[in-house]
Amino acid sequence: MPDIERELRELATTVVVPEPPDVRAAVRARIETPSPRPARPVRLRWVAAVVAALLAATLIASPEARAAVAHVFRFAGVDVQWGSNADDAPVVPESPLPGAEPTDLTAAQAQAEFEVSVPTRLGDPDRVVVADDARVVSLLYNRSGRPIRLDEFDGRLEPIFVKTVDVMAVPTPLKGGPAWWLPGPHTVRYVDRDGVVRDETARLAASTLIWESDGVSFRLEGNIDRAEAIRIADSLRR
Amino acid sequence: MTTEDAEAVRRAQDGDPDAYEILVARYTAPAHRLAYFLGAGGDADDVVQEAFVKAYRALPRYRPGAPFLPWLLRIVANETKNAVRGRKRRERLAIRALDLRPADEPYPQVAEAERRRVLLESLRSLAGKDREILVCRYFLDLTEAETATTLSLPVGTVKSRTSRALARLRARLDVEVLDA
Numbered sequence: 465m466p467d468i469e470r471e472l473r474e475l476a477t478t479v480v481v482p483e484p485p486d487v488r489a490a491v492r493a494r495i496e497t498p499s500p501r502p503a504r505p506v507r508l509r510w511v512a513a514v515v516a517a518l519l520a521a522t523l524i525a526s527p528e529a530r531a532a533v534a535h536v537f538r539f540a541g542v543d544v545q546w547g548s549n550a551d552d553a554p555v556v557p558e559s560p561l562p563g564a565e566p567t568d569l570t571a572a573q574a575q576a577e578f579e580v581s582v583p584t585r586l587g588d589p590d591r592v593v594v595a596d597d598a599r600v601v602s603l604l605y606n607r608s609g610r611p612i613r614l615d616e617f618d619g620r621l622e623p624i625f626v627k628t629v630d631v632m633a634v635p636t637p638l639k640g641g642p643a644w645w646l647p648g649p650h651t652v653r654y655v656d657r658d659g660v661v662r663d664e665t666a667r668l669a670a671s672t673l674i675w676e677s678d679g680v681s682f683r684l685e686g687n688i689d690r691a692e693a694i695r696i697a698d699s700l701r702r
Numbered sequence: 703m704t705t706e707d708a709e710a711v712r713r714a715q716d717g718d719p720d721a722y723e724i725l726v727a728r729y730t731a732p733a734h735r736l737a738y739f740l741g742a743g744g745d746a747d748d749v750v751q752e753a754f755v756k757a758y759r760a761l762p763r764y765r766p767g768a769p770f771l772p773w774l775l776r777i778v779a780n781e782t783k784n785a786v787r788g789r790k791r792r793e794r795l796a797i798r799a800l801d802l803r804p805a806d807e808p809y810p811q812v813a814e815a816e817r818r819r820v821l822l823e824s825l826r827s828l829a830g831k832d833r834e835i836l837v838c839r840y841f842l843d844l845t846e847a848e849t850a851t852t853l854s855l856p857v858g859t860v861k862s863r864t865s866r867a868l869a870r871l872r873a874r875l876d877v878e879v880l881d882a
Contacts, residue, residue, distance in 0.1 A: 468871055471821055472871075473840050475818055480801050484735070485730070485751070487726060487751040490751050491722075491754045491758070492719055492726075494755045574829045597789050597790065678854075
């Protein structure tokens with residue numbers, strides 16, 4: 465049987481590709497102009513403004529909290545907003561994540577642009593939900609009556625989740641890098657692909673561990689203690 | 703990376719636009735090819751231009767000695783996602799990009815042409831993430847490590863997905879051969 469790799473290379477020579485452009489002059493003109501930033505699309509500007517406003521409203525806490533906010537803000541898509549106004553967030557009754565639909569693990573792995581990971585400590589999830597054009601994948605478990613939820617989302621984009629918490633985040637080292645433990649309930653805000661901020665208050669009112677790995681951000685939530693959360697996080701397999 | 707690349711990158715880092723233009727001329731074709739196959743569609747030219755400008759501005763963060771092409775292609779891949787919003791839209795354009803040139807010869811080898819058509823169909827039917835890897839490996843002739851850098855994936859993932867996707871293509875071709 466002919467070697468399939470060789471066949472693919474031959475196929476490449478028979479596939480139509482448009483002529484490449486000559487971008488030398490255009491690139492040169494742009495790199496020689498000192499004003500670097502092209503106008504950003506309106507939508508992104510708006511998202512940035514929302515995030516900036518939320519952050520500005522939070523920089524009232526102690527220096528440690530400010531440091532933590534800055535740290536978490538750079539932390540691959542998750543923002544933590546400090547303060548005790550978790551109850552002020554407007555409640556949106558419908559599904560908080562846009563386009564959330566139940567699916568299974570294989571389909572979610574095929575749809576998502578990032579590598580979906582499964583914690584071996586929990587095994588295969590009982591339910592899987594994808595949302596926002598598979599930008600977010602949620603693995604849902606029910607372990608002897610204890611619901612556990614692991615959200616995985618494309619952390620390379622704009623900040624996606626904004627949390628309002630009235631507790632301090634506890635730096636929590638994992639095997640693969642830093643994480644933050646947020647004890648206690650919080651409001652979750654999600655900025656969807658269209659730049660719309662959605663509030664979610666009806667999630668598991670429980671503690672959360674957030675971390676980032678290889679461009680994917682994780683949010684583990686459930687009625688579990690910090691030690692168990694660390695064990696679950698450390699057991700992630702792609 | 704060739705020593706000419708290393709030299710051009712070093713001079714470009716020092717702010718020499720002539721040196722950077724050498725890199726632009728040398729790598730426009732693979733950058734454009736990648737953008738096109740990842741679903742940039744009619745935006746492929748703009749993606750290439752934008753990627754070269756962004757790469758230039760990112761040169762201070764470029765690690766000397768690292769291969770230039772995969773580093774550039776990673777920027778191209780990200781820029782394609784920025785330019786064409788929506789995974790499904792890119793997916794459609796990426797599939798449409800896989801199209802055969804009409805046969806040059808008046809009497810093409812029929813069996814061979816048919817086999818090529820089936821292979822292309824199978825490639826189009828793969829999951830997007832698998833197809834992207836095969837495009838990098840066989841349409842752009844990148845190594846596994848270069849593919850991993852380009853698509854921001856671990857090398858192990860590139861290896862396992864490549865062999866899985868190739869197995870799928872083989873299975874499809876075998877079925878067609880039996881049916882024939």
